[in-house]
Amino acid sequence: MNTPYQSMLPAMSSRQMLGAYLQEIRAECLRYLRYPGFVLPTLLFPAVFYLLFAVLLGHTQPVQAARFLLGSYVTFGVMAPGLFGFGIALALERDNGLLTLKRAMPMPPLAYLLGKMMMAMLTALAIVVILQLLAITVAGVQLNASQMLRLTAVATLGTLPFCALGLLLGTLAKGNGAAAVINLVYLPMAVLSGLWFPLKVLPPLLRELAVLWPSHHLNMLAQGALDFEVGAAWPHVLWLLVFTAAITAVAGWRLRRHG
Helix, strand or coil: CCCHHHHCCCCCCHHHHHHHHHHHHHHHHHHHHCCHHHHHHHHHHHHHHHHHHHHHCHHHCCCCHHHHHHHHHHHHHHHHHHHHHHHHHHHHHHHCCHHHHHHHCCCCCCHHHHHHHHHHHHHHHHHHHHHHHHHHHCCCCCCCHHHHHHHHHHHHHHCHHHHHHHHHHHHHCCHHHHHHHHHHHHHHHHHHCCCCCCHHHCCHHHHHHHHHCHHHHHHHHHHHHCCCCCCCCHHHHHHHHHHHHHHHHHHHHHHHHHC
């Protein structure tokens, strides 16, 4: 929402608008690259888990297990940039007044969110590339170009629902407690979606509730991209679109009301 100061400024040209968006995206990406405490765990945790379960313990599993785990750990990996990149940063910036300052600056109101969204998507792209390289070179998974491209597209776009959820959590949590709050959502969601072990080992009620979690639907799309039989893709896509729109709307309302 524009401030009274912004309403007094002359309208930005299309070129200035594009430049503002690009500068905000560049600033967000550089800011996160300067925080190895965020970048390294986000990139390395999914790779370490994949190496552990698909390679070191892979000899005890069926041949296709490493390919199936690739889809699962890609899903697990791309959840983090949206949840943590949006949630923690927004909570801290609300606490220290940076968000208020940005609202007063003569910049497009959506540039702030677009910058964080692009940062999350680029990080998700890096995660899926790293995991595919490990799957091919270390785990012995055979992937064709179509599978790799589809999985890359699913993973890169699939971080957007978690950007929306991170945005909402960032409006609910205080800066110092945001990481704990997000972990309380991130890790149980991964477990209850069947990313770490099959859903059939869960109690019947929890197994039925798996369809509520965006990670479950993204995992189904990731497995479908790897040519596992998971049924039609459109119900999962539709659910993720509705989830993203609804959560973004609630988060936007909270930002306008509570700052």
